[in-house]
Amino acid sequence: MFDNILYQPTLVNILTREISNKLLPQSMLFVGTPFSGKMTSAIEVGRALMCTESADWGCQCRNCQLHRQLEHTSMLILGQGDFLPEIQSALDVYSRFDKVFSKFVVRRAIRKLTIRFHPLLWEGEEAKMKKFRNLLSSVEDYLDQFALEAPRLNDKDLEKTKKGLLEDCQKLSGFVPKSIPVDQIRRIAAWSHQSSNNPKVVIIDKAEQMQDSARNALLKILEEPPHNVFFLLITNQRGSILPTLLSRLRIYNFPERTIEQQKDILMRIFREDSGEYESIKEYFYAWKGLAPGTMKAYALEFRDAIKNDIVDYQLPDLAGRDYFRIFLEELVKTFRQDLHNTADVDFLGFERTLNIVKDSLFSVETLNQNPSLALERLFFNLKEGK
Structure with a gap:
């Protein structure tokens, strides 16, 4: 069994x-x-x-x-x-x-x-x-x-x-x-x-x-x-x-x-033994055309642009709804890692961030909003709530 x-x-x-x-x-x-x-x-x-x-x-x-x-x-x-x-x-x-x-x-x-x-x-x-x-x-x-x-x-x-x-x-x-x-x-x-x-x-x-x-x-x-x-x-x-x-x-x-x-x-x-992938997720994402680490890099850049008020930041080009979900998963993982590495933990702020991300995903997967527009709105909502 x-x-x-x-x-x-x-x-x-x-x-x-x-x-x-x-x-x-x-x-x-x-x-x-x-x-x-x-x-x-x-x-x-x-x-x-x-x-x-x-x-x-x-x-x-x-x-x-x-x-x-x-x-x-x-x-x-x-x-x-x-x-x-x-x-x-x-x-x-x-x-x-x-x-x-x-x-x-x-x-x-x-x-x-x-x-x-x-x-x-x-x-x-x-x-x-x-x-x-x-x-x-x-x-x-x-x-x-x-x-x-x-x-x-x-x-x-x-x-x-x-x-x-x-x-x-x-x-x-x-x-x-x-x-x-x-x-x-x-x-x-x-x-x-x-x-x-x-x-x-x-x-x-x-x-x-x-x-x-x-x-x-x-x-x-x-x-x-x-x-x-x-x-x-x-x-x-x-x-x-x-x-x-x-x-x-x-x-x-x-x-x-x-x-x-x-x-x-x-x-x-x-039967994958190339050593190229560090996770099952990376392996399956590669079949979508995503090189290992791509979405993680996007998420880190997105997070840094919010934290540092970067004005000329170029939002990543997420061509489809599948990519949008993958990006949000990596983004949440990044925020969660930040939470673990912070001495003065703001749990309420983290919860607000999660709710904003969930609303963004809902707008794309349930309300059928354009992923690019949803990403732009997400960026500004997170900047306002930081």
Whole structure:
């Protein structure tokens, strides 16, 4: 159980004990920095709950076979995700290593995207489904080429498949709702009350991005969860979850792994041993075209311009919403480091800064504001509040 969760021993021990002793709560919140293993752990909780035998990683019961490839119908995953970098890196592993494991990595990375289009989540929305149905079907066809028993693609066919698959996955990811809609939560509520031979697992990624109406609908479910239905919410920041929701969740904190641990994970999973990347985050950001350390440098310059009242400071060019979030993550990390290095700590000032940053992210990801305009407003708001 949890053999694939690396360098989170405390959490693994707690979750293993709770599952083994049937003490696992039905409502959980996994909190931690990006790439600390939250989603992988949530998925593994689902597999352990549904396993009919030992719950070892190599268990061959039917439930585990389906679950390892994210094909079990008793698990739902919803919410935004950064799908393309993981899919690109998985295809890179496949291109370099002729192993069944590489096919598994590809299939699992793609399934993390396609599972967001489970028919139940889109029930009754024929007009929306019509827009992505052909794309989803195309991705599934590509996925068949990476079946564990399928012959290996030659180099020419692989390049053609990679190109078409990545194009389709990028288009398909655009149909994942930016914020979790209330209709999906209501459908989950109805589904969760239907009888089943298996436990049911609902994983909500980026839980802080729920619409108000969706959050209220979820609260009603969590007040008295149906028997044998488990809800796992995932977020990078506990403070972004409303207290009313927090009160109904047991919180599991995922500490950030050390640089050496992250390098080992890159080697063991993605066969990355160049030594170029100091973190899993840097490795995945590289697939977005970001050189290691780029956003950290931007964040430091931004912070210095605010502190030193630099008049002719040139704001960084953040071309997309993904880059905006990455920049803000580095900026918060920079402010937090400043807090640790300061003798006279201003906790209230730090909290104000965090709230300004959160509002900026909300304006871009939920209100669809232009990232460049939001960055400019953020700069001046932080200067005024320093």
